[in-house]
Amino acid sequence: MLTHLQGDRLPECIEAASATTELPTLRHFAQHLLRDLDAVTAGLTLPWNSGVVEGHVNRIKMLKRQMFGRAGFAMLRKRVLLAT
Numbered sequence: 001m002l003t004h005l006q007g008d009r010l011p012e013c014i015e016a017a018s019a020t021t022e023l024p025t026l027r028h029f030a031q032h033l034l035r036d037l038d039a040v041t042a043g044l045t046l047p048w049n050s051g052v053v054e055g056h057v058n059r060i061k062m063l064k065r066q067m068f069g070r071a072g073f074a075m076l077r078k079r080v081l082l083a084t
Contacts, residue, residue: 007044010037059083 001009010033017023017030033040043049060080067076 001044005045005047007041007046010041010044 001007001013014030014033014037017026020027063079063083064076067079
Protein backbone atom coordinates (compact mmCIF):
# COMPACT_ATOMS: atom_id res chain seq x y z
CA MET A 1 0.00 0.00 0.00
CA LEU A 2 2.85 2.40 0.77
CA THR A 3 5.04 1.75 -2.26
CA HIS A 4 2.24 1.41 -4.81
CA LEU A 5 0.23 4.49 -3.69
CA GLN A 6 -2.89 2.50 -2.81
CA GLY A 7 -4.40 4.79 -0.19
CA ASP A 8 -7.90 3.77 -1.22
CA ARG A 9 -7.30 0.44 0.60
CA LEU A 10 -6.70 2.22 3.92
CA PRO A 11 -10.25 2.03 5.36
CA GLU A 12 -10.37 -1.75 5.03
CA CYS A 13 -6.91 -2.07 6.63
CA ILE A 14 -8.01 0.17 9.52
CA GLU A 15 -11.15 -1.90 9.97
CA ALA A 16 -9.14 -5.14 10.04
CA ALA A 17 -6.64 -3.70 12.53
CA SER A 18 -9.43 -2.31 14.74
CA ALA A 19 -11.06 -5.73 14.91
CA THR A 20 -7.96 -7.48 16.26
CA THR A 21 -7.77 -8.24 19.95
CA GLU A 22 -4.29 -9.76 19.94
CA LEU A 23 -2.44 -6.50 19.17
CA PRO A 24 -3.90 -3.65 21.24
CA THR A 25 -1.19 -1.22 20.12
CA LEU A 26 -2.03 -1.78 16.46
CA ARG A 27 -5.74 -1.40 17.21
CA HIS A 28 -5.09 1.89 19.02
CA PHE A 29 -2.93 3.19 16.15
CA ALA A 30 -5.57 2.28 13.57
CA GLN A 31 -8.27 4.07 15.55
CA HIS A 32 -6.15 7.22 15.70
CA LEU A 33 -5.69 7.15 11.92
CA LEU A 34 -9.43 7.75 11.63
CA ARG A 35 -9.02 11.19 13.23
CA ASP A 36 -7.54 12.60 10.03
CA LEU A 37 -8.43 9.97 7.47
CA ASP A 38 -8.48 12.40 4.52
CA ALA A 39 -4.90 13.56 5.13
CA VAL A 40 -3.57 10.04 5.66
CA THR A 41 -5.33 8.79 2.53
CA ALA A 42 -3.91 11.69 0.51
CA GLY A 43 -0.42 10.93 1.83
CA LEU A 44 -0.75 7.31 0.75
CA THR A 45 -2.29 8.14 -2.64
CA LEU A 46 -0.59 11.24 -4.05
CA PRO A 47 2.92 11.02 -5.54
CA TRP A 48 4.24 14.15 -3.76
CA ASN A 49 6.18 14.14 -0.52
CA SER A 50 8.11 16.60 1.62
CA GLY A 51 11.35 14.63 1.75
CA VAL A 52 13.48 17.36 0.19
CA VAL A 53 12.12 20.01 2.54
CA GLU A 54 12.69 17.78 5.56
CA GLY A 55 16.28 17.25 4.41
CA HIS A 56 16.90 20.99 4.27
CA VAL A 57 15.32 21.50 7.70
CA ASN A 58 17.53 18.74 9.11
CA ARG A 59 20.63 20.36 7.58
CA ILE A 60 19.74 23.80 8.99
CA LYS A 61 19.12 22.36 12.45
CA MET A 62 22.50 20.62 12.35
CA LEU A 63 24.23 23.91 11.43
CA LYS A 64 22.36 25.69 14.21
CA ARG A 65 23.50 23.08 16.76
CA GLN A 66 27.10 23.41 15.56
CA MET A 67 26.99 27.21 15.87
CA PHE A 68 25.25 27.35 19.26
CA GLY A 69 27.04 29.79 21.56
CA ARG A 70 29.75 30.61 19.02
CA ALA A 71 28.36 33.35 16.83
CA GLY A 72 25.33 35.55 16.34
CA PHE A 73 22.46 35.32 13.92
CA ALA A 74 24.38 37.09 11.10
CA MET A 75 27.08 34.41 11.07
CA LEU A 76 24.50 31.61 11.26
CA ARG A 77 22.61 33.16 8.34
CA LYS A 78 25.77 33.31 6.21
CA ARG A 79 26.64 29.72 7.04
CA VAL A 80 23.15 28.48 6.14
CA LEU A 81 23.09 30.37 2.86
CA LEU A 82 26.62 29.43 1.81
CA ALA A 83 26.65 25.79 2.98
CA THR A 84 26.23 23.21 0.26
